[in-house]
Amino acid sequence: MKYILVIGDGMADNPVPELGGRTPLEYARVPYIDALAAKGTVGSVVNCPKGLPPGSDTAILSIFGNDPRDCYTGRSPLEAAASGIQLAPGDVSYRCNMVTLEDGDAPFAEKKILSHSGGSIDGMESIKLVEDLFKDPAFHAAAEKAGLRVYPAASFRHIAVQSAADIRQIVLIPPHDHLGEVIGPLLPSGNANAEVLRDLMERAYTVLNHHPINEARRAEGKLPANGVWFWAEGSAVALSSFEDKFGKRGTVISAVPLCHGIARLSGLEVTEVEGATGELETNYEGKVDAAICALKAGRAFAAIHIEAPDECTHNGDLKGKVQAIEWLDSRVVAPLTDALAEAGFDYRLLLLSDHKTLTATRGHDGDPVPFLLYDSRVDTGRGLPYTEASGKKGPFYADGAAVDMKLLFEEAVDGI
Numbered sequence: 001m002k003y004i005l006v007i008g009d010g011m012a013d014n015p016v017p018e019l020g021g022r023t024p025l026e027y028a029r030v031p032y033i034d035a036l037a038a039k040g041t042v043g044s045v046v047n048c049p050k051g052l053p054p055g056s057d058t059a060i061l062s063i064f065g066n067d068p069r070d071c072y073t074g075r076s077p078l079e080a081a082a083s084g085i086q087l088a089p090g091d092v093s094y095r096c097n098m099v100t101l102e103d104g105d106a107p108f109a110e111k112k113i114l115s116h117s118g119g120s121i122d123g124m125e126s127i128k129l130v131e132d133l134f135k136d137p138a139f140h141a142a143a144e145k146a147g148l149r150v151y152p153a154a155s156f157r158h159i160a161v162q163s164a165a166d167i168r169q170i171v172l173i174p175p176h177d178h179l180g181e182v183i184g185p186l187l188p189s190g191n192a193n194a195e196v197l198r199d200l201m202e203r204a205y206t207v208l209n210h211h212p213i214n215e216a217r218r219a220e221g222k223l224p225a226n227g228v229w230f231w232a233e234g235s236a237v238a239l240s241s242f243e244d245k246f247g248k249r250g251t252v253i254s255a256v257p258l259c260h261g262i263a264r265l266s267g268l269e270v271t272e273v274e275g276a277t278g279e280l281e282t283n284y285e286g287k288v289d290a291a292i293c294a295l296k297a298g299r300a301f302a303a304i305h306i307e308a309p310d311e312c313t314h315n316g317d318l319k320g321k322v323q324a325i326e327w328l329d330s331r332v333v334a335p336l337t338d339a340l341a342e343a344g345f346d347y348r349l350l351l352l353s354d355h356k357t358l359t360a361t362r363g364h365d366g367d368p369v370p371f372l373l374y375d376s377r378v379d380t381g382r383g384l385p386y387t388e389a390s391g392k393k394g395p396f397y398a399d400g401a402a403v404d405m406k407l408l409f410e411e412a413v414d415g416i
């Protein structure tokens with residue numbers, strides 16, 4: 001028996017006028033997912049507990065069976081764990097996004113934030129920019145004074161760690177929830193350390209705005225990555241063992257550090273896939289191959305996380321979001337289920353969105369999301385497609401952390 005988790009990050013949504021009042025899940029052509037849904041069970045679940053910020057950090061902790069109300073200290077410590085960064089007592093880690101700020105003469109606080117990802121900058125360009133920033137003499141001195149160092153990543157998602165940092169009452173706002181807005185009210189606030197971070201963000205803009213890499217990006221019609229944005233603060237976190245909780249060993253396949261970190265901290269394996277980007281153009285086939293390989297090698301559990309629907313929504317790319325959902329169907333679910341059948345495995349598959357990402361706001365939402373549970377040995381005959389509306393007709397669970405993995409692993413759960 002094999003158990004497969006597929007997370008389509010942020011694919012759930014509300015009805016969208018441009019799609020004739022349908023949601024992207026309703027609009028997208030997903031024949032393979034719908035065939036599983038028709039024979040399985042579609043319900044809805046809340047993965048982001050009330051009172052915590054809705055996002056992949058809280059939602060994916062829940063999905064893997066960790067109650068974020070007990071273990072969530074912030075997003076970046078989970079990502080730091082993925083990179084093997086050890087946080088000492090008193091250390092605080094932050095996400096240090098490359099972002100795009102409006103250029104021109106407006107004072108720093110009056111600029112708008114145009115992209116939370118520096119126009120999806122990645123690879124050596126992103127590494128070089130953040131390294132050059134931290135080597136700039138004036139910035140270097142200010143960062144050193146703040147006790148702040150950076151761990152560059154080959155994407156827009158760098159990690160910064162600050163020693164002896166005070167984050168009590170600090171307010172750091174996720175940039176992807178405020179695209180197009182003036183940054184003044186969004187900049188770090190709440191305590192003296194916030195002023196330090198705010199000053200570093202302003203200095204970073206001065207260093208980065210006319211950096212040769214950004215001038216080259218502008219010349220190519222791309223957005224410059226002319227700012228950094230500190231958020232997702234948190235101290236070291238410990239998670240309980242997945243194997244102890246569910247008696248299963250397995251692997252997690254994702255492009256994003258957050259999922260790798262949650263996996264590592266839970267004692268699950270991480271399989272890195274060449275060409276997995278977290279964007280619409282990613283190595284879907286490689287991810288499916290990695291899952292099948294792990295299952296054939298004796299693992300009972302494999303998780304595939306696809307970030308693209310969320311990223312497309314943040315980028316205001318509705319067509320991309322629909323395409324991401326259709327590719328999740330044709331390039332993940334179709335080959336995955338074919339390969340499982342060919343290998344002769346009985347399996348259960350749980351497919352869900354971690355949280356909603358709303359086309360209307362380009363931000364996250366903590367509403368219930370639809371899940372699809374399919375068991376290859378069973379035909380429930382329910383006949384519903386996989387949509388938000390079908391989810392409302394099925395079983396509802398208010399606490400994803402308590403049920404998601406139990407549903408997958410056939411443990412007793414009311415309503416199924």
Ligand SMILES: [Zn+2]
Pocket residue numbers: 010056176310311314357364
């Ligand atoms: Zn997101």
